[in-house]
Amino acid sequence: MKNLTELFKENEGKRAIGSFNVHCLEMLPAMIEGAKELNVPIIIQTSPGTAEYIGLDLLVSSIQTLSERNNADVCLHMDHCTDIEVIKQAIDTGYTSVMYDGSSLPLEENIKNTKEVVAYAKERNVSVEGEVGSIGGAEDGVVVSEEDAIYTDPKDAYQFVQETNVDAIAVAIGTTHGLYKSKAKLNFELLEELSKNLTNAGLVLHGGTGVSETDMRKCVALGMKKVNVGTELNKSYIDNVNSAFSQATPLTSLRKLFIPANQHIKEIVKEKSELFQLV
Numbered sequence: 001m002k003n004l005t006e007l008f009k010e011n012e013g014k015r016a017i018g019s020f021n022v023h024c025l026e027m028l029p030a031m032i033e034g035a036k037e038l039n040v041p042i043i044i045q046t047s048p049g050t051a052e053y054i055g056l057d058l059l060v061s062s063i064q065t066l067s068e069r070n071n072a073d074v075c076l077h078m079d080h081c082t083d084i085e086v087i088k089q090a091i092d093t094g095y096t097s098v099m100y101d102g103s104s105l106p107l108e109e110n111i112k113n114t115k116e117v118v119a120y121a122k123e124r125n126v127s128v129e130g131e132v133g134s135i136g137g138a139e140d141g142v143v144v145s146e147e148d149a150i151y152t153d154p155k156d157a158y159q160f161v162q163e164t165n166v167d168a169i170a171v172a173i174g175t176t177h178g179l180y181k182s183k184a185k186l187n188f189e190l191l192e193e194l195s196k197n198l199t200n201a202g203l204v205l206h207g208g209t210g211v212s213e214t215d216m217r218k219c220v221a222l223g224m225k226k227v228n229v230g231t232e233l234n235k236s237y238i239d240n241v242n243s244a245f246s247q248a249t250p251l252t253s254l255r256k257l258f259i260p261a262n263q264h265i266k267e268i269v270k271e272k273s274e275l276f277q278l279v
């Protein structure tokens with residue numbers, strides 16, 4: 001298993017790394033197999049809710065097994081965590097990367113808390129992502145509108161990175177989490193400016209669901225280093241499982257009902273990962 005810094009270094013100039021939210025254990029093997037089939041690294045990220053549902057220890061051991069089985073570069077990352085104690089538990093259990101999300105706090109407090117996380121993580125060779133600005137919307141399939149996004153203020157972002165020494169920073173350039181009511185309007189000038197000046201921390205695009213192929217390629221070309229995709233996997237799984245379960249009888253082998261859903265997860269991981277390639 002690798003941390004973000006290692007993945008950023010090894011993939012510099014080649015690609016952004018896809019960071020996919022796992023929603024249940026059943027879909028996990030397909031995600032890593034998808035990355036392996038393309039020979040690209042993958043970040044598996046868990047919301048604190050998913051981590052609690054599956055269990056930190058089970059996630060760590062499953063990812064270890066699957067990365068060895070597939071001989072794949074995998075990073076296990078805690079997504080959007082606001083609780084420093086949960087972050088420390090994840091690190092102690094074997095996560096290789098964590099995100100402390102203090103974006104709803106005043107900047108000074110966000111910096112102070114993020115520094116505490118960085119101090120704990122760095123001693124244990126774990127990378128840290130922070131967030132400045134507000135990526136609107138909500139996760140888990142909630143429909144949101146683009147008006148919810150608040151763009152990152154570049155001055156705040158520079159101060160944040162300089163003072164916290166994070167490895168990665170989530171910036172708000174117009175994407176929002178979840179399904180879009182309307183097409184995201186991305187601020188590419190802001191991205192260019194951030195990318196030019198923030199050379200010490202990898203830029204992270206949240207809200208990958210609903211971003212068009214052209215916009216996604218442009219984001220990667222302009223310097224996004226990690227791209228998060230969550231809702232698209234959740235939606236696809238529900239659609240496929242719904243259709244398989246609605247045709248099942250009590251004697252249908254349960255495991256067979258997940259096969260089409262898993263196959264689609266693999267396809268999404270591959271399709272998205274291809275968009276993240278620079279060369």
Ligand code: 13P
Pocket residue numbers: 021079080139140176177178179205206207208209228229230231232
């Ligand atoms: P989507 O659910 O919009 O793909 O966003 C995922 C994400 O950014 C998780 O942090």
